[in-house]
Amino acid sequence: MLKFIILAQLLITLLYLGKLGLAVILGTIAFLFLTYIWVTRHSLTRGYSKLQWEEMPWLYDGIARMANKAGIAMPYVYILDDYIPNAYSFGNSIVLSLGLFEVLDEEQILGVAAHEIGHIKNGDTILFPLMAYGRYLMLFLGAIIIVFVHTTIAVLASLGLYVLYEIERVKFLKEREFKADETALYLLDRPFSLKEALEELKYYEDLRITVRASALPGIEPNIERKQKKSFMDTHPSYDERIWKILAEIEGRAFRDTLK
Amino acid sequence: MEPHEFKLNEEGLRAVLPPLEAEIMEYMWKVKVATAGEVYEHMKKKHPDMRRSTVSILMNRLCERGLLKRSVETGRGGMRYVYSITTTREEFEKRIVETILNALMSNFKEATFAYLSKIKK
Incomplete structure (x- = not known):
C-alpha cells in the first residue's frame, strides 16, 4: 500500500511539473540516498561499546543461539551508555542501553534482544529507514506541488496522499512490532521472559512519569502532567503487546494439545 | 544539592528528601560506592515488594539532585553503572x-x- 501511495505522489509530480518534476524527484532521491549513507556511517558515535564475548558470555551466547535459530548472521551487539532502559536495531546490529541491565534480569534482557532479532529477521531494519525516507520524499514533493502547481485538485490530492501515507505508515509500524514479538516468542527458550520484560518496562515508565510529575512545581495542575497517548504513535502500547503475547502463547499451547 | 523544601513533621533526612530516597542515601553514605543491584538487594530486606525499576529511578533521581554521581565501570561482568556519593x-x-x-x-x-x-x- 505504501509504495502505491509514493507512486501516486510521483505521478502527480511528473504529470503537473513535467521535466522539472522529474529533476525534483531524481534530486530528492539522490539527496536522501546520500543522507542515508552518511547517517549509517555516523549512527554509532559516542556512548556505544561493542560487546565482546568475555564481557557477558550469557548475553553473547544467548543472542548467537537465537540468531542461529532465526537463520540470520550473528548480529553486532552494542551497549549504549544511557540509564534509560532502551533497545533498538539497525542493519544487522542490536543496541541495548545500560539502563536495561539495571531493571531487567538476564532472561528478560534476552527477551528484549529476541524482539530486536525479530526485527532483523523480518527485514524491518531495512524497511524502517526506507519508510522514513519515503516520508521525507512525500513531504518534500507535497511542498513542491503546493509551491509550483496552482491547481487545487493536484494540491488536495498531494496533501491527501501524504496524510494517507502517514496513517498507513503508523499502522504498518505497529504491525511490524507485533510481528517482531511473534518471532521473538518462537526464538526464546522461555517465551514468558519477553512478557515479563515488557511488564517491568511498563512499570518503569509509569513510575518515571510519576516521579517526574511529583518533582514539578505544585502549581501545575495534575491533569496536564499525564502523558498523552497519540493516535499517531508508531509503537503499540505495552498492554497491547502483552495481551498479544499472552494470546499467542495460549494459542500455541492449544495447538500443541490438538496435535 | 540545595534543599528546596523542609518538612517540619518529618524526622532526619526525610525532612528534606522523600522517604525511599532518604533510605538509599543512608545506605550510600555507609558504603560510598554501589551498583543499583547492590542497593536493590539492601532495600529488598526492608521492602520485599520493591522492584529493581524503583531503585534505578530513585538513584538516577538522586543523581539529578546532585547527591550521587553515575559512572560506567567495565569489569568481568561487562559494562555497568556504578553510583558514588558526591558529598x-x-x-x-x-x-x-x-x-x-x-x-x-x-x-x-x-x-x-x-x-x-x-x-x-
Whole structure:
C-alpha cells in the first residue's frame, strides 16, 4: 500500500511539473540516498561499546543461539551508555542501553534482544529507514506541488496522499512490532521472559512519569502532567503487546494439545 | 544539592528528601560506592515488594539532585553503572542548616536573630 501511495505522489509530480518534476524527484532521491549513507556511517558515535564475548558470555551466547535459530548472521551487539532502559536495531546490529541491565534480569534482557532479532529477521531494519525516507520524499514533493502547481485538485490530492501515507505508515509500524514479538516468542527458550520484560518496562515508565510529575512545581495542575497517548504513535502500547503475547502463547499451547 | 523544601513533621533526612530516597542515601553514605543491584538487594530486606525499576529511578533521581554521581565501570561482568556519593553526610547536613538559616535571615531577620541569641544564652 505504501509504495502505491509514493507512486501516486510521483505521478502527480511528473504529470503537473513535467521535466522539472522529474529533476525534483531524481534530486530528492539522490539527496536522501546520500543522507542515508552518511547517517549509517555516523549512527554509532559516542556512548556505544561493542560487546565482546568475555564481557557477558550469557548475553553473547544467548543472542548467537537465537540468531542461529532465526537463520540470520550473528548480529553486532552494542551497549549504549544511557540509564534509560532502551533497545533498538539497525542493519544487522542490536543496541541495548545500560539502563536495561539495571531493571531487567538476564532472561528478560534476552527477551528484549529476541524482539530486536525479530526485527532483523523480518527485514524491518531495512524497511524502517526506507519508510522514513519515503516520508521525507512525500513531504518534500507535497511542498513542491503546493509551491509550483496552482491547481487545487493536484494540491488536495498531494496533501491527501501524504496524510494517507502517514496513517498507513503508523499502522504498518505497529504491525511490524507485533510481528517482531511473534518471532521473538518462537526464538526464546522461555517465551514468558519477553512478557515479563515488557511488564517491568511498563512499570518503569509509569513510575518515571510519576516521579517526574511529583518533582514539578505544585502549581501545575495534575491533569496536564499525564502523558498523552497519540493516535499517531508508531509503537503499540505495552498492554497491547502483552495481551498479544499472552494470546499467542495460549494459542500455541492449544495447538500443541490438538496435535 | 540545595534543599528546596523542609518538612517540619518529618524526622532526619526525610525532612528534606522523600522517604525511599532518604533510605538509599543512608545506605550510600555507609558504603560510598554501589551498583543499583547492590542497593536493590539492601532495600529488598526492608521492602520485599520493591522492584529493581524503583531503585534505578530513585538513584538516577538522586543523581539529578546532585547527591550521587553515575559512572560506567567495565569489569568481568561487562559494562555497568556504578553510583558514588558526591558529598559526605556531614557536609550535606551543614548545607541544609546554612540554606534554612539563610532563608530565615533574609525573610525574618529580626525574629531569627533574636531566637538564635536566646538559644546561645
